[in-house]
Amino acid sequence: MRALTWQGKHDVRVETVPDPEIVNPRDAILKVTSTAICGSDLHLYDGVIPGMMSGDILGHEFMGEVVEAGPKSTLKKGQRVVVPFTISCGKCFFCEKQLYSACDNSNPADKQDLTEPLYGHALSALFGYSHLTGGYPGGQAEYVRVPFSDVGPIVIPDGLEDDKVLFLSDIxxxxxxxxxxxxxxxxxxxxxxxxxxxxxxxxxxxxxxxxxxxxxxxxxxxxxxxxxxxxxxxxxxxxxxxxxxxxxxxxxxxxxxxxxxxxxxxxxxxxxxxxxxxxxxxxxxxxxxxxxxxxxxxxxxxxxxxxxxxxxxxxxxxxxxxxxxxxxxxxxGQTHVQKYLKELLHKIGEGEIDTTFLISHRLPLEEAARGYENFRYKQNEWTKVVLKPGTEATA
Missing domain, CATH: 3.40.50.720 (NAD(P)-binding Rossmann-like Domain)
Incomplete structure (x- = not known):
């Protein structure tokens, strides 16, 4: 598949990488239909967040169609879902208190050792946001593996196009x-x-x-x-x-x-x-x-x-x-995204909240590097960039 990879400060590239696979029974695989560049991604682009490695796949604001689900996933093939940027198990002390971004189980044990000395406690996991937060591949890609897919994603009803609901993932x-x-x-x-x-x-x-x-x-x-x-x-x-x-x-x-x-x-x-x-x-x-x-x-x-x-x-x-x-x-604190999804999806569906006013540019995934550069250096004109995997690059 094609995915946007981090190669160093101000150096991101769309490359061909291995397709994701089901690893755990609660996993799901999505075909990404829309993904966005977040202001937080610019911290990675500027090289001020430690724990990045060459080849890491970026992106934590994304949604898509389920193409495969593990035996313990609650998702079904063909469903459209938005995925929270926070990866949460749903069963630990913190998740049960709806403190999803403080999940104790989503960040693998070998990654927790990187953050516990710095913060006093290990961080939970995020998509596409350094090995301090789990090293999980992000969603600025054609496909993505979603761990704990029975907890995070919210199913989107028919009639709500991607642009209206994509930002439920984070912002x-x-x-x-x-x-x-x-x-x-x-x-x-x-x-x-x-x-x-x-x-x-x-x-x-x-x-x-x-x-x-x-x-x-x-x-x-x-x-x-x-x-x-x-x-x-x-x-x-x-x-x-x-x-x-x-x-x-x-x-x-x-x-x-x-x-x-x-x-x-x-x-x-x-x-x-x-x-x-x-x-x-x-x-x-x-x-x-x-x-x-x-x-x-x-x-x-x-x-x-x-x-x-x-x-x-x-x-x-x-x-x-x-x-x-x-x-x-x-x-x-990082956002407890799962806590707010149902309420905010309802408000979008009822027309109480509009999110589309923010989008200034829509680009093919292949033009992601251009999107990052302009979002970083032309912030007056580039207010929000949505990337569309599978669409043709412009000339």
Missing amino acids: LPTGWMAAENADIEEGDVVAVWGCGPVGLFAIQSALAMGAGKVIAIDEYPTRLDLARKLGAEVIDFKQTHVLEALMEMSGGFGPDAVIDAVGMEAHGFAPDTILDNIKQNVGMGADSAHALREAILAVRKGGRISIPGVYGGFLDKFPLGAVMEKGVQIRT
């Missing part, structure tokens, strides 16, 4: 959980850093949960315009002093809740960002966290901080004093 539930973690109350002022895919869905979700005002912070005009169309007020951080603007827009209190949808590769020319980026480029530090620092300073006393943005290692200049003295709460 829609991630944005929803980000808003949920912010404990939004009716009429709250909520500020969201980053108007990429997760940030936009967090804005959409916060408004659906009753926020009175959502303020979106970014630098790209197209993204800010998308946020504005969703109902947010916007701040261009290149043109405006963010903290001063947020105080004014929140009546002098600061936002009730803040959401960092940027994560470990914050950009810009703030002094702390420049220092973080230098350290990141020379291997002295892992995370650039200007957005998180700013969010902590902005949130009102007694407020809530939600962090859906990905962080992988250590960061310095962390304003812990502000966290403690202001009495704020912080909630974060």
